[in-house]
Amino acid sequence: MMNFEELDPTTRKWILDEFNAEQSQTPHFEPTELNPIGLAAFPDLMRQAIQHDNIASLAASLSNSSYWKPTRTYYRKGKPITQNIDPTTSAQRLAHSEFTTWYTRGMARKLKEEGITQCQVYRADSAVQPNCECTSLEGNTVSVDEIYNGHRAKYFPTPNQGAFSIPSSPFCHHTIRRLTV
Numbered sequence: 001m002m003n004f005e006e007l008d009p010t011t012r013k014w015i016l017d018e019f020n021a022e023q024s025q026t027p028h029f030e031p032t033e034l035n036p037i038g039l040a041a042f043p044d045l046m047r048q049a050i051q052h053d054n055i056a057s058l059a060a061s062l063s064n065s066s067y068w069k070p071t072r073t074y075y076r077k078g079k080p081i082t083q084n085i086d087p088t089t090s091a092q093r094l095a096h097s098e099f100t101t102w103y104t105r106g107m108a109r110k111l112k113e114e115g116i117t118q119c120q121v122y123r124a125d126s127a128v129q130p131n132c133e134c135t136s137l138e139g140n141t142v143s144v145d146e147i148y149n150g151h152r153a154k155y156f157p158t159p160n161q162g163a164f165s166i167p168s169s170p171f172c173h174h175t176i177r178r179l180t181v
């Protein structure tokens with residue numbers, strides 16, 4: 001289970017503030033595997049999780065099969081491959097990546113509001129294959145502004161795989177903590 005060390009009411013408030021700011025922008029990020037019903041439900045499910053819950057309850061609420069497209073298409077060596085979407089698996093993946101993305105953004109915002117400019121990267125959960133690109137940054141001190149501005153930087157609004165971002169992929173288990181003196 002992801003250990004979000006400072007998921008207190010103040011952090012949740014800043015996460016919600018950031019989430020609502022993103023939702024008010026056009027266009028904003030929307031999960032491509034959700035159908036129109038799922039996309040309509042998604043913002044309030046996120047708000048519920050941000051204010052009161054966690055990844056597990058978000059995954060449970062997202063696993064409603066009426067929210068998901070039947071298939072997804074991805075490309076391998078230029079060839080389209082179509083795969084059935086399993087709502088339970090996809091809900092777990094989406095809940096993990098979105099909640100981690102938002103915790104990191106909101107925590108960076110909280111530190112910025114306190115005038116803090118540096119923070120530390122840490123692994124918030126073990127992983128079967130702990131090899132995401134920020135593994136080399138574990139324990140490192142990084143700029144709060146860089147973390148804040150790295151929000152979705154690899155894939156939205158335009159794909160940019162070279163951008164600095166934590167979490168660095170949908171499977172990343174990294175986020176940030178405040179530095180202790």
Ligand SMILES: [Zn+2]
Pocket residue numbers: 132133134135167168169172173174
């Ligand atoms: Zn990572």
